[in-house]
Amino acid sequence: MMKTKSDMLKSLMPFGNTSIEKFWALKGVSFDVYEGDSVGIVGLNGGGKSTLLNIVSQIIPPTSGELEVNGNTNIISVGAGLNGKLSGRENIIMKCEMLGMTNDEINAKMDEIINFAGDQVIKKIDQPVKTYSSGMKSRLGFSVLVHQDPDILIIDEALSVGDAPFFEKGVARMKAFKAEGKTIMFVSHSLSQVKTLCDKVIWIDHGRVVMEGAADEVLPKFEEFQRTYNKKTKAERAKITRESGKNFSLEELHEAHPEDPISYFQKKLYDKPFSWPTQGVLGFLTLLLVFTVIATLREIPLRTAILHPLYILPLKWLALIVGIIAIIIGLGVWSRHRKERHVLD
Template sequence: MSKPIIEADNLGIRFVRNRRRQLRLREMFIHRGGRQPSASEFWPLRNVSFQIQPGEAVGVIGKNGTGKSTTLRLVAGVLIPDEGSITVRGEVAPLLELSAGFSNDLTGRENVHLVGSLHGLSPSYLKAKFDEIVDFAGEQVQKAIDTPVRHYSSGMKVRLGFSVIAQLQHPILLVDEVMAVGDAEFRKKCYETIERLLAEGRTLVLVSHNENDLTRFCTRGLYMDAGRLKVDGTVREALDAYNNVVRT
């Protein structure tokens, strides 16, 4: 068997909450010289280990706040673990927070080139694929492509972001609730794109609350609860564990 394309070993990350940062000026004056609210830390993810082989399609399942998206951000390299290690043997196409890389002051056209170049796409490639990218994003985006992105709806930004990232040839595809945004036509395009990428042998890690999406694309499931990996099995086993908790 080849080496895992993604390997997490006792993965943990610590966040610090400092209530003092959220105090209003009046409250800070009252507390001055007296007792200050103390910083507190919490672990959204801890002692998590798993391996994903090339070509696998894995669903990450759990309630909100259980560490699913944090796991994807660690795989993507957006976050750095405080404990353990994460090894990723291949470039990552991150379909998460798709509008995060956009500059609101630039037009949609300019943002296509900005975001594409940030992910390693060449100017010549983006020029050749530009019409295809914009067409995928839909009629609303087409009409507004030379308008500053600050005037776009969140759905328009996500559709344009997906259209750019879907052009990447990277072997690992990370998807975080992207298909929950947009109309039925856009979701259909998303499904077709992901199915095509899987057929090409890409590796998929999908975070979703949609059982149909999870069973459609994934054969394996990781069920997360309170920052811990509780079930690593078939997608059905992970979904059953999740549903049992939701029903109680």
């Protein structure tokens, strides 16, 4: 959880990121979604729903674990990818080009995309998107993406800001996708929308899967949980949040699932700013830079310095520099392992 630009710079240093707070947005989440499934993701704010969808859509990589996605994904969220300075029509062209459509395909679908977005968007289609309401932005982005042909359609609250007629139109479009064997993943705080659109539901709370199953089994339990949670005081809710972040580690998760491969429980990011080959190259370049600077200061031609390196850098000094670099890397590994902590601890 980097707060300043200096924190970003520290994260690249061998032992400069030890004090940066860590936060596990998802904790041991595991599930399967099959072709033709329509799956709702429900949970409280900050539960990890949007993070999960961004991982499934491959916008951000998982820190650990294994992700397998068979097919193309499109994610729809409120106003995502729209340029406020461009008109609605120009945004349609830009987004469609980014999705790989040709000019002929865009021209053929332009009127259909605009008409699907609704009367309000039609009237302002040649006006800058920054003048649109959030609902209009959502409808425009939704319309562009549902006129593509993804295998997996991911919807993050994109229908929640639309009016009832647009929602019905969107649901009809989603049902058409489902009839074609497409997969849908849908996040919404409106449980009525989830009931209408989804057959299966995954309930996530504070980064963990609480329950997974048929919509008519999961949603009543989630509704009951919401009623109970809303009655709690602010202090009680804060305590639940603090407790949810404790006692979680990849080691404990592996102990709970010993049958899974060890690779699932190894970090892929953030524990090592660079891979070992990259660190080796950087170490070599650092040594070369030191070598070149010394040659320049001693006014020795670079060619001579390369042919006779020990002439400008005695073996004992070379060994000392290599030793210092090794110690720095070792300190970095040790300090990250010792000081890594959860932001809620």
